[in-house]
Amino acid sequence: MIARDPRRVFHLANAATGALLGCGISHILPLLPAAAGAAGLQAALAAACLCPRCAWVGANVTRGPARGAVALTFDDGPDPVLTPWILKALDAAGAQASFFCVGEKARRHPGLIRAIRDAGHSIENHSDRHRYSFAALPQTAIAREVRTAQQTLTALAGQVPLFFRAPAGFRNPWLAPVLAAHGLRYVSWSRRGLDTIDPRPERVLRRLVAAIQEGDILLLHDGAGARDHKGAPVLYAVLPPLLAIARERGLAVVGLPALLG
Ligand SMILES: [Zn+2]
Known part of the structure; x- marks a missing residue:
């Protein structure tokens, strides 16, 4: 099951991310039906990868303590x-x-x-x-x-x-x-x-x-x-x-x- 294997899920998201970055979303639209079962998860992971200030794919310091x-x-x-x-x-x-x-x-x-x-x-x-x-x-x-x-x-x-x-x-x-x-x-x-x-x-x-x-x-x-x-x-x-x-x-x-x- 794709959803039970984080690495496979990530590879799908990774492919989507790479395509988004390198080829444009129009190029991956035809591929989406083949991954329909994991589409929501892919989208969430791809969004996580493309969210600079999120901590969804690892710890992320966005600000420091208030010390003037x-x-x-x-x-x-x-x-x-x-x-x-x-x-x-x-x-x-x-x-x-x-x-x-x-x-x-x-x-x-x-x-x-x-x-x-x-x-x-x-x-x-x-x-x-x-x-x-x-x-x-x-x-x-x-x-x-x-x-x-x-x-x-x-x-x-x-x-x-x-x-x-x-x-x-x-x-x-x-x-x-x-x-x-x-x-x-x-x-x-x-x-x-x-x-x-x-x-x-x-x-x-x-x-x-x-x-x-x-x-x-x-x-x-x-x-x-x-x-x-x-x-x-x-x-x-x-x-x-x-x-x-x-x-x-x-x-x-x-x-x-x-x-x-
Ligand atoms: Zn830079």
């Missing part, structure tokens, strides 16, 4: 333009952050990893190649993505990443045991600016600060970010006011190790 601080996180770097600019902005504001770095980008820009570390920020694991099919990969490939990035970032930074975030936040049930083997905790976010898709800085900023409160984990990007109507990275008009607003509201801006202990 928020954590700022940047995904998808390091980037030769944005990362140095972010480091200067953080330094000017006396703020700290966590950088979820991509292994292959880190190998291309090892000096940026050292710069992040030397400024006192934490470097975390965002997979090795940032494959958008991550949630559809088998466990061996998931393990390789996590392990290779972990080895790269540890070697370059001289410190071991403590947290992992999946590409686009999409996971599958194979990930949790892989993270446990590396002593990694899965972290998503409580507020995100959608700075990779929204070219309007004022809207990106509003998503982050409109209801900001202590314990929040904020998500921005230092790679693949959107650009405004003048062609400048949206982040340029978002990060300084974000840091100023946090200060006005008495919130320290810290990295994940400080927020989560």
Whole structure:
């Protein structure tokens, strides 16, 4: 029985997820009748895999304790333009952050990893190649993505990443045991600016600060970010006011190790 075998059920959900991500839902519609008996379960599992802030496929930290601080996180770097600019902005504001770095980008820009570390920020694991099919990969490939990035970032930074975030936040049930083997905790976010898709800085900023409160984990990007109507990275008009607003509201801006202990 499919429903009594979690691995078979997951493979079905995995196939659906992979198809959703890679081919588009129209390609899998003809296949659905063949799996009609498990369709509801497949849909639920596929939804679980595609739900970044859910804990249905493994533990998921979405916020920290209320201790007067928020954590700022940047995904998808390091980037030769944005990362140095972010480091200067953080330094000017006396703020700290966590950088979820991509292994292959880190190998291309090892000096940026050292710069992040030397400024006192934490470097975390965002997979090795940032494959958008991550949630559809088998466990061996998931393990390789996590392990290779972990080895790269540890070697370059001289410190071991403590947290992992999946590409686009999409996971599958194979990930949790892989993270446990590396002593990694899965972290998503409580507020995100959608700075990779929204070219309007004022809207990106509003998503982050409109209801900001202590314990929040904020998500921005230092790679693949959107650009405004003048062609400048949206982040340029978002990060300084974000840091100023946090200060006005008495919130320290810290990295994940400080927020989560
Ligand atoms: Zn990413």
